[in-house]
Amino acid sequence: SQKIEQNSEALNIQEGKTATLTCNYTNYSPAYLQWYRQDPGRGPVFLLLIRENEKEKRKERLKVTFDTTLKQSLFHITASQPADSATYLCALDPAYSGAGSYQLTFGKGTKLSVIP
């Protein structure tokens, strides 16, 4: 069966360190993978998309890697801050047809806490 798994339910990290979150998937061949941030009581907010032909994507202090051989994406936050504390979700579209995404499958999320 198809699965998308985020290995850690929770991750605590000291302020200023790099946080690394993992997303693994099985029985998918996604054309891309997305990462979202969700704060308590709010809807998810899009952060980054990485395509299957991209090894790495950066946006400010965020970096995402995508290894289609390992079937894994890593999400890094460098110089982490308490304001980065949130739940981070990875998502992929199992039905991608080239015409856009409208039925994402999400991992359960990793709750990141950045300790001052």
Next chain:
Amino acid sequence: NAGVTQTPKFQVLKTGQSMTLQCAQDMNHEYMSWYRQDPGMGLRLIHYSVGAGITDQGEVPNGYNVSRSTTEDFPLRLLSAAPSQTSVYFCASSYSGMAVGSSYEQYFGPGTRLTVT
């Protein structure tokens, strides 16, 4: 732009009651979706629409109906509420993604917290 709006924010229903969760977007997005989020289960797709007049089922459609008569609105109807439908419901919308370099990002509403007793 208001983005994606959902009403109500909170709702308590008794088993067997019906209700409609409202969702609207003002970004002229073709695609709209409904997800539910439960502890330990993550977000799961209920129904989705690729345009006005077109809807289809997602992973967990049973007990829910949708319709899309306009581009802006995508209401979710609970036909006969059950305790298993206690959850937080999110509506999302996105572009069709035909533009070069599209990020395919979904824009989520603030959610409706539903409790069925």
